[in-house]
Each structure stands twice: as C-alpha cells, then as structure tokens.
Amino acid sequence: QQQVKQSPQSLIVQKGGISIINCAYENTAFDYFPWYQQFPGKGPALLIAIRPDVSEKKEGRFTISFNKSAKQFSLHIMDSQPGDSATYFCAASIRSGTYKYIFGTGTRLKVLA
Amino acid sequence: GAVVSQHPSWVICKSGTSVKIECRSLDFQATTMFWYRQFPKQSLMLMATSNEGSKATYEQGVEKDKFLINHASLTLSTLTVTSAHPEDSSFYICSAAWDTEQYFGPGTRLTVT
Numbered sequence: 001q002q003q004v005k006q007s008p009q010s011l012i013v014q015k016g017g018i019s020i021i022n023c024a025y026e027n028t029a030f031d032y033f034p035w036y037q038q039f040p041g042k043g044p045a046l047l048i049a050i051r052p053d054v055s056e057k058k059e060g061r062f063t064i065s066f067n068k069s070a071k072q073f074s075l076h077i078m079d080s081q082p083g084d085s086a087t088y089f090c091a092a093s094i095r096s097g098t099y100k101y102i103f104g105t106g107t108r109l110k111v112l113a
Numbered sequence: 114g115a116v117v118s119q120h121p122s123w124v125i126c127k128s129g130t131s132v133k134i135e136c137r138s139l140d141f142q143a144t145t146m147f148w149y150r151q152f153p154k155q156s157l158m159l160m161a162t163s164n165e166g167s168k169a170t171y172e173q174g175v176e177k178d179k180f181l182i183n184h185a186s187l188t189l190s191t192l193t194v195t196s197a198h199p200e201d202s203s204f205y206i207c208s209a210a211w212d213t214e215q216y217f218g219p220g221t222r223l224t225v226t
Contacts, residue, residue, distance in 0.1 A: 032213055043119075043206050043217035044157070089156060098162060099145050099210035105156045 002027060004092050006104030013111050019077040021107045023090035026071065030092040034101070035064065035075050038087045047088075048075070051095075080111045114140050117209050119218035126197055126225055133193045134221045136207030142187035143209035148180070151204045151220075163190045197225040 005024045013019045023033075031052055036044035050057045050064040050073065057064045063076040077084055087108050091101040116139040126132045136146060144165050149157040161171045161182050169182035179201075181193040190209075194201055202225045208215040 034214070036217075041204075041220070041222070043117075043208075043219045045217065046214060049214070093213075095213050099213070099215060100147075100159070100162065101215055103156050106154075108154070 002102055004090060004102050004104045006090050006107060008107060009105070010108045011110070013080045013109065015080065015082060015111055015113055017080050017111075019080045019084065019109055019111070020074055021088055021090070021109070022072065022074045023092075023104050024070075024072045025092050025102075027092070027102075028071070029094050030102075032093045032095045033064070033066065033073050034091050034093075035062075036089045036091065038089065038106075044089060077109075080109075082111045082113045085110050115211060115214070115216040116140055117207065117216045117218040119207055119221050121221060122219060123222040124224070126223070128198055128225055129196055131193055131195045132197060132223060133191055134205055134207075134223075136190045136192070136209070136218050138188045138209040138211070138216070141209070141211045143211055144187060145210040146184060146190040147208045147210070147215065148182060148190070148192050149206045149208070151206060153204075157206060160192075194223065197223070199225045201225050 034049035035047045038044040061078045066073045090104040093101045120135045146163045148160045161169045163169045163184040171177045184190040206220045208217045
C-alpha cells in the first residue's frame with residue numbers, strides 16, 4: 001500500500017512533442033505529490049508538486065494532472081526539448097507526517113533533436 | 114533558496130577503511146534530513162531518516178553499525194560508511210526537509226577499491 005507505481009520506464013519523444021509520465025498510488029493518506037528531475041551524476045531537483053485539493057497545476061511547460069478518485073497523477077512536459085532529457089521521479093508523502101517520500105521507479109526520458 | 118550541499122562530490126577509498134560524507138543545508142534549518150542510496154538506473158532507496166539531536170531511524174535491511182549517521186546541528190548531517198567494501202560503492206544522496214518539501218544535495222559518488 002506504500003508503493004507508488006510509475007510508467008513508462010523509458011520514453012522517447014521528438015523535439016516539440018508532449019512527454020507524459022504516469023504514477024499511481026494506493027494509500028489514500030498521501031496528500032502531497034512532487035515530481036523530481038534528475039540528470040546523470042546529479043541529485044534530484046524539484047520540478048513541480050501538487051496537493052489533492054486541485055486537479056491540475058501548471059508551471060511553464062510542466063503540468064501535473066491529478067485524479068483523486070483514480071489515485072493517479074501524471075506529469076506532462078509540453079514542447080519537449082533535448083535539454084529535458086533526464087530521469088523523472090514521482091513521489092508521494094503525508095504532509096503531517098515525517099516528510100518521508102515514497103518514490104516511483106523513475107522514467108528515463110530522451111528527447112530527440 | 115533551499116540549497117543543500119554535499120561533500121565530497123566523489124571519493125575513492127580502499128576496502129576496510131571508513132569514509133565520511135557531509136550534508137549541509139546552506140540557507141535554512143532542517144530538523145529532518147534523509148540519506149538515500151542510488152544504484153545505476155534505479156530509483157532512490159531511503160537508507161535512514163536523521164533528526165537533529167536524536168538517533169537516526171534506519172530503514173529495514175540497512176545496517177546501522179555500518180552506516181553511521183550523525184545529525185549534529187540543524188544544518189549538518191553526516192554519513193560514515195565504516196569498514197567499506199566494494200559492494201558499498203554507490204551514489205549517496207542526502208536531502209533536507211523544509212516546509213513539506215525535501216531538497217536534495219548533489220550526491221556523492223563512492224568507489225571502494
């Protein structure tokens with residue numbers, strides 16, 4: 001019940017296309033869902049995060065869509081660029097808890113020039 | 114804001130020796146810090162949760178006598194890998210918690226020869 005399932009494992013998108021990464025969770029106590037971007041040899045960097053009281057959040061080319069009833073959330077990268085090529089991790093946590101995150105397994109995105 | 118540093122960024126040590134990795138929150142105070150281990154092309158594996166002034170909480174399967182964690186102040190946590198072996202070679206990442214978020218350090222690449 002503590003798992004966060006992430007798909008796809010890898011993704012190849014043409015430059016200018018839309019990249020979509022999906023995550024699903026079981027624990028309804030989760031109330032905070034961040035996405036992280038990680039480049040090789042670097043630590044993860046927070047991209048965007050959402051709380052379950054909203055269904056969508058947009059920051060620049062990055063959008064999170066959240067479906068509370070389906071217990072799913074997804075990251076959309078619009079106008080994908082080669083510089084977006086990285087590994088993306090979704091996560092879930094309980095805000096009133098220990099700050100502990102449950103991470104998805106990661107998606108390796110490659111954007112072709 | 115919310116910058117976390119790690120030192121060193123990479124280290125090579127001989128089998129049987131100990132190595133210390135520092136994690137610092139540079140512009141905020143973090144009562145909770147986390148230590149992760151990441152194998153190539155895999156997700157982040159939480160090793161332990163470190164709270165300032167108290168003993169760290171280790172995840173199941175993590176040897177607390179091998180991975181010593183000290184959270185001496187609100188801005189510094191250290192991970193000491195004792196009696197290192199080649200199988201301890203990995204990418205170690207810390208994070209510091211502040212206002213619901215976890216902010217990650219750049220990681221430390223440990224190679225044990």
